[in-house]
Amino acid sequence: MKKILLIGLGVIIVALAGFYIWQQGMSIETAQEEVDNEEEGAIEEMKDPSEATYSLEDIATHGIEEDCWVAINGKVYDLSHFASVHPGGDSVIEGCGKDATVLFETRPTGSGTPHSENARKTLDEYFIGTLSQ
Numbered sequence: 001m002k003k004i005l006l007i008g009l010g011v012i013i014v015a016l017a018g019f020y021i022w023q024q025g026m027s028i029e030t031a032q033e034e035v036d037n038e039e040e041g042a043i044e045e046m047k048d049p050s051e052a053t054y055s056l057e058d059i060a061t062h063g064i065e066e067d068c069w070v071a072i073n074g075k076v077y078d079l080s081h082f083a084s085v086h087p088g089g090d091s092v093i094e095g096c097g098k099d100a101t102v103l104f105e106t107r108p109t110g111s112g113t114p115h116s117e118n119a120r121k122t123l124d125e126y127f128i129g130t131l132s133q
């Protein structure tokens, strides 16, 4: 009788251990899938800027300071790393996720004048593609 109980206990322990190992395997797979998906996203944003085109709808999905795309004069810029260091402060955030041409050229909350040549050169660093029609 004792022997049967011991065997039963052994079977339960082996089954539990098996289940635990199987679960670990599943969570590793899920983690790997998440990494794969993130990499796909990264590739999406690493397109060659001279060939990439984006619509206003694409741009609208990047409308916050930390994830800020703008269209200016038909070109698309990723300002995610620039918005927080913009010399004109928070006024740039108003343009995130939009065609910001008018804002860039008129600075309604500031001097009301177009940006300097220096600002236009800075813009080049953030170029990611062309605005599609």
Ligand code: HEM
Binding pocket: 070, 079, 082, 086, 087, 088, 089, 091, 092, 093, 094, 095, 100, 103, 104, 107, 108, 109, 110, 111, 112, 113, 114, 115, 116, 117, 118, 119, 120, 122, 123, 126
């Ligand atoms: C899109 C919306 C933007 C708005 C509303 C905006 C607004 C402003 C404002 C109010 C100032 C302070 C000076 C002033 O009042 O004239 C300023 C300065 C400046 N901004 Fe922006 N800005 C925008 C985008 C950008 C972008 C995309 C860049 C470059 C990548 C940029 C670069 C600069 C620079 C370099 C200055 C210093 C003054 C100058 O060189 O013109 N800004 N901006």
